[in-house]
Amino acid sequence: MRFMMIVKATTDSEEGKMPSQELVEAMQKYNEELVKAGVLxxxxxxxxxxxxxxxxxxEPGGKPKILDGPFTEAKEIIAGYTLIEVKSREEAIEWALRMPDPHGFGQGEIELRQVFEPEDLTDNPEFLEKESALRKQVEELKKA
Incomplete structure (x- = not known):
């Protein structure tokens, strides 16, 4: 099961305020723990x-509309993410609870969302086979 920990933006992150060195080090340590556990x-x-x-x-079938930032409503904006693969929802929650306050100023908020797997979207074997082949291609390109 894959889960995304979505770090919500704050007024500070939207202003481009960089995290403290302590927070950078805490996040690096947290990411190292995720790597050691084989879930990152x-x-x-x-x-x-x-x-x-x-x-x-x-409009359905209409021309896309392009809008340059900045965008309002910082609570609806994403400041970062961590994608993990775990065995259960409970394990994903445990990892999310271990993440340091993502902004370090007491404003941090993390949204935890499960990622759809191809099998969740369809049981069409042809689609699933094509999806699997695409994922293998991506992995091979990463190795090259």
Whole structure:
């Protein structure tokens, strides 16, 4: 089971305020623990939304609409994420609870969401076979 720990943005992260050295070290230690446990798939912080772009589809089949950041409502914006693969929802919660306050100022908020697996979306064997082949291709490209 894959889960994404979504770190919500704060006014500080949206202003581009960098985390303290202590927080950087705490997050590095946490990520090392995830690696040692064999559950870490990816982890990254994101730049403020002022550097972002939103693409929306206001009408079915219509032309996409492009909007440059910054975006309002910091609570709805993502500041970073950690993607893990674990055996259960409970294990994902345990890892999320171990993450240091992601902003270090008492404003941190993490949203934990399970990732859909291809088998969750369809039982069509042709689709699942193609999806598996694509994932293998991606892994091979990473190795090259």
């Amino acid at each position: 798939l990816a982890a990254d912080g994101l730049q403020p939304s002022k550097n972002g772009i939103r693409i929306s589809y206001p």
